[in-house]
Amino acid sequence: xxxxxxxxxxxxxxxxxxxxxxxxxxxxxxxxxxxxxxxxxxxxxxxxxxxxxxxxxxxxxxxxxxxxxxxxxxxxxxxxxxxxxxxxxxxxxxxxxxxxxxxxxxxxxxxxxxxxxxxxxxxxxxxxxxxxxxxxxxxxxxxxxxxxxxxxxxxxxxxxxxxxxxxxxxxxxxxxxxxxxxxxxxxxxxxxxxxxxxxxxxxxxxxxxxxxxxxxxxxxxxxxxxxxxxxxxxxxxxxxxxxxxxxxxxxxxxxxxxxxxxxxxxxxxxxxxxxxxxxxxxxxxxxxxxxxxxxxxxxxxxxxxxxxxxxxxxxxxxxxxxxxxxxxxxxxxxxxxxxxxxxxxxxxxxxxxxxxxxxxxxxxxxxxxxxxxxxxxxxxxxxxxxxxxxxxxxxxxxxxxxxxxxxxxxxxxxxxxxxxxxxxxxxxxxxxxxxxxxxxxxxxxx
Numbered sequence: 001x002x003x004x005x006x007x008x009x010x011x012x013x014x015x016x017x018x019x020x021x022x023x024x025x026x027x028x029x030x031x032x033x034x035x036x037x038x039x040x041x042x043x044x045x046x047x048x049x050x051x052x053x054x055x056x057x058x059x060x061x062x063x064x065x066x067x068x069x070x071x072x073x074x075x076x077x078x079x080x081x082x083x084x085x086x087x088x089x090x091x092x093x094x095x096x097x098x099x100x101x102x103x104x105x106x107x108x109x110x111x112x113x114x115x116x117x118x119x120x121x122x123x124x125x126x127x128x129x130x131x132x133x134x135x136x137x138x139x140x141x142x143x144x145x146x147x148x149x150x151x152x153x154x155x156x157x158x159x160x161x162x163x164x165x166x167x168x169x170x171x172x173x174x175x176x177x178x179x180x181x182x183x184x185x186x187x188x189x190x191x192x193x194x195x196x197x198x199x200x201x202x203x204x205x206x207x208x209x210x211x212x213x214x215x216x217x218x219x220x221x222x223x224x225x226x227x228x229x230x231x232x233x234x235x236x237x238x239x240x241x242x243x244x245x246x247x248x249x250x251x252x253x254x255x256x257x258x259x260x261x262x263x264x265x266x267x268x269x270x271x272x273x274x275x276x277x278x279x280x281x282x283x284x285x286x287x288x289x290x291x292x293x294x295x296x297x298x299x300x301x302x303x304x305x306x307x308x309x310x311x312x313x314x315x316x317x318x319x320x321x322x323x324x325x326x327x328x329x330x331x332x333x334x335x336x337x338x339x340x341x342x343x344x345x346x347x348x349x350x351x352x353x354x355x356x357x358x359x360x361x362x363x364x365x366x367x368x369x370x371x372x373x374x375x376x377x378x379x380x381x382x383x384x385x386x387x388x389x390x391x392x393x394x395x396x397x398x399x400x401x402x403x404x405x406x407x408x409x410x411x412x413x414x415x416x417x418x419x420x421x422x423x424x425x426x427x428x429x430x431x432x433x434x435x436x437x438x439x440x441x442x443x444x445x446x
Contacts, residue, residue: 013126015133015199018119022127029122030131034111038265045264045311046073052312053319080257088250090160099158100251100258103151107265110144113137114272115199117282117299118289129282129300130199137198138186141273142179145228148262149175152230152237152247155259159250167246170326171230171237177333178227178234184341185221188214188348189277202281206289211278213366216344216373218278220337222313225270227333229263232318236326271310272303279306336380343376344369 013021022030047062047070054061062069087096117129134140149171156168190196192214193204211218227234238246248259275281282299284291292298324332347369 015115015119015128015130016197018126018128019130019133023125026122026125026127027131031112034131035108037111038108038268039261041268042261042264043073043077045267046076049315049318052315056319077257081254083253085253085255086250088160091250092158092160095154095158097255099151099155100255100262101151102154103148103262104258104265106144106147107262107269110141110269111272113140113198114269114276115202115281116303117297118294120297128199133197133199136196138190138196138201138277141198141269142183142186145266145269145273146175146179148266151259151262155251156247159247161250163243163245164247164249167237167239167243167249170239171247173330174227174230174234174236174333177330178224178337181220181333181337181341182224182228184338184345185217185224186277187341187345188217191345191348191352198276198281202276202283203289205280205283209278209280209285214278214348215370216340218274220341220344221274221278223332223337225274226314226317227329229266229270229314231263231267231314233321233323234329235323236329239323267311267314268307271307271314274310275303275306336377339380340373340377344373347372 050072051061051069060069062072065072065075087093112131113134115128115130115133119126119128121127152171153168156164156166156171159165189201189210192210193201195201195204230237236246237243238248240246243249248256251259282294282303283289284293284299284302287293293302351366351369
């Protein structure tokens with residue numbers, strides 16, 4: 001009798017062949033587990049973040065609900081669906097309801113292409129800890145993480161309010177900028193691994209993890225993933241101090257919970273993606289694939305350790321750094337990360353060409369490439385900005401920054417049904433009272 005969850009020796013099969021051989025019940029089981037990973041980690045991450053930042057700021061954090069306050073997030077998850085649902089009268093209701101779904105669903109799907117472990121046996125069936133292994137798995141994960149911005153933009157537009165609209169527009173510009181930097185940082189990984197399948201990228205790192213072989217790509221990816229997920233110090237689309245809550249200001253109840261879920265699931269996705277691309281995936285460091293540490297269910301633990309280390313980086317940044325100004329944030333993306341990435345890709349291509357034709361050693365090539373990147377970044381930072389001509393006039397809209405105009409009007413509540421008919425019959429109007437000429441002359445001012 002085959003032991004439950006035991007590792008068995010079988011004929012060598014590729015990951016794609018093992019996944020294609022999965023029975024329907026195993027595919028269903030994997031699907032349920034992948035869809036549950038995001039919500040369960042979200043419940044844990046919220047409490048972990050509040051307690052960690054509380055510890056950094058010398059306060060206890062949640063400490064009332066459950067042992068040590070660790071059930072606080074679960075209580076919030078139960079409370080949110082039963083809260084009052086408030087819908088603005090000026091909202092486009094269809095798009096307003098669709099926006100949270102567009103943010104949450106792609107985030108849950110992206111984890112399907114992440115390899116969590118090697119070949120194992122589940123109820124006697126040989127498989128790998130992955131739902132699908134596509135030849136373009138890297139592009140699928142990038143697409144799922146970027147589709148979520150549609151939900152944010154549509155949420156800001158459909159709310160019928162200026163602050164959500166500004167938050168949605170900020171998010172569109174932000175994701176476009178940092179999606180480019182993130183995509184370029186993956187080019188080096190694809191060149192070295194000769195594949196866009198996530199499982200093949202992990203296997204290629206048996207000869208060396210890419211976080212030190214491709215250190216500039218790794219650093220740029222880390223910065224880009226924080227900007228991609230709208231997390232502090234890059235949380236410009238929310239910006240509570242200036243936009244109240246940004247794109248989700250007008251959302252409440254379960255729809256707000258879906259935006260919250262999408263944010264934390266996206267954190268899990270980009271962290272798992274970074275683990276797969278740069279940190280060896282599920283592999284234990286400094287041992288080969290044939291080591292007992294890289295067999296069976298143990299690699300799932302190594303993957304989780306790397307994942308939570310990156311997630312703690314998100315929390316650490318939020319509790320440490322202040323929010324960037326919007327122009328500083330866009331300058332970092334377009335003037336630093338994208339040019340540095342393009343220079344680094346040229347260096348990587350040159351390294352591979354030199355290595356294939358013989359010549360310098362790998363260490364010499366890496367040192368030379370690092371020097372070139374540092375010089376290029378220093379030049380980009382030292383180039384003086386174009387000075388704006390001085391003017392005696394004071395700009396009304398804040399000097400070019402995206403501030404709402406001063407003549408904003410709150411939309412009137414549309415009347416419906418019997419109330420509208422009664423108002424028409426009474427002949428009442430909603431015009432404001434006029435200032436009398438006598439009062440104006442007596443005061444001297446209006």
